[in-house]
Amino acid sequence: MASLWVLCCFYSYSNAYDQQYQVGDTGPNGGIVTGVTVESVLSDSITELIGDFLETTDTYTYTETIVEELEQTTYETVQVTQEVTTENLLNTYTDTNINIVGSDYGMTGAEITTGNQSQGGGSRVYDIDVSDYDDIQEIDYGSTVYSHSSNSSVPLCANTTGDCKDQFKITVNLYNDGTLVKSYTHNYYDINWTGSQDYSYNQDVSALTFNTAELELYGMDAGYTSGYYGPGFSDMFFTATYNQIYNIINTIINTIEQTTIKQTTEYVYSSEYIPPVEEVYTDFVVDVSFEMDFQSNEPETISFEFEVVEDTSGEIEIQMTSFEDEMQVDFEVVELEMPEEMEVEIDVAQEEPDSEPAQESDMETEEEGKQETVQQKPTKEQVAQKIMARVVEQGNQTVLNNVKLAVMAQLADTDGFDAYQAKTLEDAELYISEIMYDSKQIDDPYARDYSLAQDYIMEQIVNSQYGRN
Numbered sequence: 001m002a003s004l005w006v007l008c009c010f011y012s013y014s015n016a017y018d019q020q021y022q023v024g025d026t027g028p029n030g031g032i033v034t035g036v037t038v039e040s041v042l043s044d045s046i047t048e049l050i051g052d053f054l055e056t057t058d059t060y061t062y063t064e065t066i067v068e069e070l071e072q073t074t075y076e077t078v079q080v081t082q083e084v085t086t087e088n089l090l091n092t093y094t095d096t097n098i099n100i101v102g103s104d105y106g107m108t109g110a111e112i113t114t115g116n117q118s119q120g121g122g123s124r125v126y127d128i129d130v131s132d133y134d135d136i137q138e139i140d141y142g143s144t145v146y147s148h149s150s151n152s153s154v155p156l157c158a159n160t161t162g163d164c165k166d167q168f169k170i171t172v173n174l175y176n177d178g179t180l181v182k183s184y185t186h187n188y189y190d191i192n193w194t195g196s197q198d199y200s201y202n203q204d205v206s207a208l209t210f211n212t213a214e215l216e217l218y219g220m221d222a223g224y225t226s227g228y229y230g231p232g233f234s235d236m237f238f239t240a241t242y243n244q245i246y247n248i249i250n251t252i253i254n255t256i257e258q259t260t261i262k263q264t265t266e267y268v269y270s271s272e273y274i275p276p277v278e279e280v281y282t283d284f285v286v287d288v289s290f291e292m293d294f295q296s297n298e299p300e301t302i303s304f305e306f307e308v309v310e311d312t313s314g315e316i317e318i319q320m321t322s323f324e325d326e327m328q329v330d331f332e333v334v335e336l337e338m339p340e341e342m343e344v345e346i347d348v349a350q351e352e353p354d355s356e357p358a359q360e361s362d363m364e365t366e367e368e369g370k371q372e373t374v375q376q377k378p379t380k381e382q383v384a385q386k387i388m389a390r391v392v393e394q395g396n397q398t399v400l401n402n403v404k405l406a407v408m409a410q411l412a413d414t415d416g417f418d419a420y421q422a423k424t425l426e427d428a429e430l431y432i433s434e435i436m437y438d439s440k441q442i443d444d445p446y447a448r449d450y451s452l453a454q455d456y457i458m459e460q461i462v463n464s465q466y467g468r469n
Contacts, residue, residue, distance in 0.1 A: 027068030040060050
């Protein structure tokens with residue numbers, strides 16, 4: 001009967017995975033988190049016995065999926081063409097035979113008046129820079145013109161050599177890098193009105209390329225030879241209308257959804273204490289008895305007892321005492337407790353010997369004729385054979401094996417072996433003739449060469465480890 005006591009201790013260690021993002025947090029890409037899922041997968045598990053502890057390591061892979069909304073800003077550039085008219089571009093000018101009104105020449109409101117016929121009249125020329133304007137479509141220019149009151153009464157210049165009706169002109173010249181591209185001239189002769197009138201002009205210049213312009217205002221007091229009573233001018237202007245291209249940058253904000261996946265590996269450790277097994281053995285009794293009869297002149301009964309001992313490994317040992325010459329064998333009995341009692345009893349009746357009974361032989365001699373009956377006495381070997389035969393009939397292999405060992409021990413020639421062990425071997429003296437052995441060293445003429453060759457080979461082996469030859 002055996003019992004097993006096991007005391008187990010179990011503990012485990014794990015770092016619980018912490019979810020990194022929550023709904024409403026700022027996501028890994030800067031957006032607002034709208035959804036988070038965490039998935040745990042057992043990717044590996046290792047179990048090993050270390051001492052009295054059963055160590056288990058579980059590897060978990062955590063996958064956290066973060067969904068966030070991002071505002072994506074893009075910029076769109078749109079070109080818009082718009083017609084734009086400049087302000088009055090007249091600024092710098094050059095005057096020739098011009099009177100800056102400071103005294104009254106009968107042309108109230110005029111800014112300037114022009115010279116007489118003997119001077120060749122008078123003029124003001126404006127220099128205009130239009131290089132800052134691309135794609136000029138049209139130009140507008142003009143002035144308010146003033147006429148002396150005499151022009152209403154004097155004759156035409158073709159009808160007299162004296163004072164006659166005055167004349168004026170307004171001219172625009174267009175240049176591209178100093179080269180005249182186009183000229184517009186407006187001549188007025190024999191003016192017959194008094195006071196002031198507005199003169200304005202519009203020109204389509206979309207097909208022209210130019211970067212500078214001139215505006216000339218000319219007047220002459222025809223048929224008169226003194227003073228500055230020629231036509232006057234005021235409110236002069238020059239404007240350009242061009243297509244201005246605007247780059248309109250539109251800001252476009254789109255909301256997109258982006259998913260980010262983060263993976264983390266976590267190790268979960270557990271340990272279970274498994275103490276050593278405590279085995280309890282109890283004694284059991286094997287009662288084996290049997291009788292064996294051997295044929296002889298006088299019936300004899302041989303009985304013996306033997307000890308069966310089971311050690312912790314489960315092996316059975318049988319101890320027997322020695323056979324007596326009178327064929328009486330005594331064995332010591334040790335009782336061992338087993339799950340169930342096993343009893344073997346063998347009754348051996350008087351049997352015929354394995355060989356035919358010894359027959360009587362008639363022996364006649366010259367001296368005496370006499371019949372003699374020879375009877376054989378059982379030997380140890382015969383007794384052992386009988387014992388083994390009976391044990392075999394029981395069918396218990398364990399008992400059979402141990403009985404074999406016990407019988408072999410009894411049949412052994414222990415006395416002879418003890419006598420052999422008691423003998424002592426004496427060492428014999430060994431004499432070696434001085435002629436056969438000489439301690440003088442014999443010189444080898446090739447020893448130095450072999451030694452150098454051996455050193456060279458060893459150096460090559462060492463150098464080969466470092467890639468050197």
